[in-house]
Amino acid sequence: MQVIEHTAKSILSAQSSGFLVQGPYPFTHTLSPYTGCQFGGTTCGLYCYAQLLPNWRYRPEGLKPTRWGEGIAVKVNAAELLSDYLAGCTAAQRRQLRIFMSTTTDPYMPLEKQRGLTRRLVEVFARYDDLDLLVIQTRSPLVARDFDVLKHIPYAWLSFTIESDDEAQQLRGGPAYTTRFKTVAAAVHAGVRTQVAISPCLPHSPRFADKLVETGAQRFVIDTFTAGDGGGGSRTAQLPYSRLVPAWDEDGPAQLLAQRLAEAGVDVGWSADGFGGIPYRTEDARKGHPDRAHAQGDDMQLRMFTPDPPPEGAMVLTLGQEGAPRRPLPGFPYFWLKYVSGFDARFHCAQCLVGPFHKGIWSTVRVPSAHVLTQAQGWRFAYLCGVAETQWADNLHVPVAHALGQEVEVFTYNGIRVHITNARRVEIPWIDDGWQGFPRSYTTCRNFQFGVHHFGYDGATRPSQPEFTNPKNGRSLDTLQRRQRRRKNQ
Ligand code: SF4
Numbered sequence: 232m233q234v235i236e237h238t239a240k241s242i243l244s245a246q247s248s249g250f251l252v253q254g255p256y257p258f259t260h261t262l263s264p265y266t267g268c269q270f271g272g273t274t275c276g277l278y279c280y281a282q283l284l285p286n287w288r289y290r291p292e293g294l295k296p297t298r299w300g301e302g303i304a305v306k307v308n309a310a311e312l313l314s315d316y317l318a319g320c321t322a323a324q325r326r327q328l329r330i331f332m333s334t335t336t337d338p339y340m341p342l343e344k345q346r347g348l349t350r351r352l353v354e355v356f357a358r359y360d361d362l363d364l365l366v367i368q369t370r371s372p373l374v375a376r377d378f379d380v381l382k383h384i385p386y387a388w389l390s391f392t393i394e395s396d397d398e399a400q401q402l403r404g405g406p407a408y409t410t411r412f413k414t415v416a417a418a419v420h421a422g423v424r425t426q427v428a429i430s431p432c433l434p435h436s437p438r439f440a441d442k443l444v445e446t447g448a449q450r451f452v453i454d455t456f457t458a459g460d461g462g463g464g465s466r467t468a469q470l471p472y473s474r475l476v477p478a479w480d481e482d483g484p485a486q487l488l489a490q491r492l493a494e495a496g497v498d499v500g501w502s503a504d505g506f507g508g509i510p511y512r513t514e515d516a517r518k519g520h521p522d523r524a525h526a527q528g529d530d531m532q533l534r535m536f537t538p539d540p541p542p543e544g545a546m547v548l549t550l551g552q553e554g555a556p557r558r559p560l561p562g563f564p565y566f567w568l569k570y571v572s573g574f575d576a577r578f579h580c581a582q583c584l585v586g587p588f589h590k591g592i593w594s595t596v597r598v599p600s601a602h603v604l605t606q607a608q609g610w611r612f613a614y615l616c617g618v619a620e621t622q623w624a625d626n627l628h629v630p631v632a633h634a635l636g637q638e639v640e641v642f643t644y645n646g647i648r649v650h651i652t653n654a655r656r657v658e659i660p661w662i663d664d665g666w667q668g669f670p671r672s673y674t675t676c677r678n679f680q681f682g683v684h685h686f687g688y689d690g691a692t693r694p695s696q697p698e699f700t701n702p703k704n705g706r707s708l709d710t711l712q713r714r715q716r717r718r719k720n721q
Contacts, residue, residue: 234342235293237266237304242312243330250461251331254500254507258364259519263333264309264348266290269340270370271300273405275394278431278472278479280460281335303342310351314358322361326515329364331506339371353380353387362386363516364509368428370406372414378421386512388424390452391415395433396442402475412446419447428506430454432485440491450498452505455485459502486564490620493559544635546613549650551598560596562645563627565618568602570610571630574682583682586610598647612657612685616678619644628677630657630685660684 243260251258266286271279281287282299294302306312317325332338338349349367356365357380365384367374370392374381381387393411394400401407418425425448432453443451456473457464457480464480473479492499500508511517548568550560560566573585587610604613612632619625625644634655641649641656659680 232269233294233297233302235291235304236307237291238308239306239312242306242309243316250503251507253503255504256510257507258329258331259327260330261332261334262330263336264306264338264352265336265340266304267294267302268300268336269303269342270337270405274401274403275370275405276300277403277475278456278467278470280466280470283466283469284335286335305346305348309348310355313352314355317355317359323515325359325361326363326513327519328362329516331366331368333368337369337371338367339369339373341373344373350377353377356387357384360385363511363513364388366390366509370411372406372410375414375417378418378423382422388426388509389418390426390428391418392428392430394429394431395435396439397435400433412442415446415448424449426450426452428452428454429488430459431456432488434484440488440495443492444495444497450500451492452500453485453489454502454505455482456480457482490564544653546604546633546651546653548602548604550596550600551647553599555599557597557599560598560647562620562643563617564620566596567616569614571612571614572610574686584614584678614678614681615649617643628659630659630681631655632657657685
């Protein structure tokens with residue numbers, strides 16, 4: 232291991248785009264005490280996309296000859312830089328700070344035991360009680376050394392990675408999962424706010440959800456290679472893990488885990504929404520992000536593009552029977568709403584419908600809940616899509632268009648009422664020719680048919696198969712058939 236000392240020019244990196252600002256409660260900065268990561272030589276180094284990022288590409292000269300996991304630059308002046316920065320902020324500025332430590336290194340890698348750099352940073356944070364959020368992301372049991380300080384920082388959260396409970400998944404070593412479960416339980420016991428990041432979700436035992444719940448952690452975030460690598464899986468596809476594990480891009484087990492955790496009644500979030508799902512603590516932070524403040528509180532009233540109160544004539548989508556006890560929506564690992572402004576025939580399913588997602592309608596949605604939709608940004612339809620955990624035929628596909636005074640009422644396969652006011656149902660004519668050798672699931676997906684019939688891709692103008700097929704492995708015919716075989720064998 233090559234270790235060099237490096238004098239950094241700054242220590243906080245402002246975030247204006249990317250993964251950490253996509254959630255309902257975005258981060259403002261990241262902080263990495265080290266360049267490079269000692270865990271890069273262990274299992275997570277097989278898929279860690281930090282090795283593809285500029286932070287490593289433009290590493291200090293002394294590390295240039297080293298590969299990921301073999302070289303570390305210690306930012307020797309990190310604590311001083313942080314101390315100066317926080318002291319130079321006004322109290323109002325500090326109250327807006329939401330810091331993620333770290334995205335490109337593990338602040339508690341083994342070297343931290345000798346260097347104590349993260350410890351000094353944590354001690355700097357402990358001098359202030361007015362920041363909005365500090366998330367410390369690690370997979371290392373060494374973090375237990377600092378519980379004594381962390382528990383006294385009112386805005387600190389430990390985010391601890393446990394990708395699986397099956398030690399066989401540790402293809403190249405790393406902190407044992409059994410030790411990690413114990414570390415989380417110890418953090419909770421010590422009074423440290425703790426979330427578990429199942430990121431990425433790797434193959435696991437049927438008891439994984441129970442074991443996670445038993446840790447007592449306050450919240451859970453699940454991520455997958457396709458949802459969370461910042462490139463829809465394209466980054467992971469360049470890394471060794473994708474060659475070692477053929478089913479690396481399958482999200483199904485992660486969705487099922489999300490559903491099990493939601494059914495257990497714990498707070499569970501998905502990918503960017505999950506990581507960016509810790510609500511604002513201070514009023515200054517909330518005011519600093521007015522466009523996302525709609526998500527404050529819970530998912531009872533999610534308002535997208537919508538001033539408060541919603542304008543007259545807005546569509547209101549109500550899930551479940553009003554007045555019933557609230558519970559996680561059962562039976563739909565995937566559940567979303569798209570505001571549809573077009574159709575892109577190169578993609579399948581929800582992706583072929585062009586428009587923004589209604590954030591928050593997701594596997595953690597609760598019923599009953601109401602969602603207010605207004606016609607903005609030029610969308611022509613809203614498209615409600617639920618992928619059932621049972622069989623394809625149970626999926627829910629409800630395209631609607633705005634229609635003052637009209638109502639739509641449908642029921643999911645398992646009896647959940649969906650009621651939409653100021654809307655009319657748009658019918659989807661059936662396509663049953665299985666054209667161009669496509670798997671039947673593609674041509675029967677109502678999302679696709681909706682695009683065909685409402686955006687002009689019909690008859691001779693239908694795209695050829697090469698244009699239509701998404702190059703991602705996760706959507707190949709092979710993958711689809713493999714999934715179907717697996718389902719049959721279960
Ligand atoms: S601990 Fe995190 S930053 Fe370090 S190699 Fe593993 S995934 Fe990458």
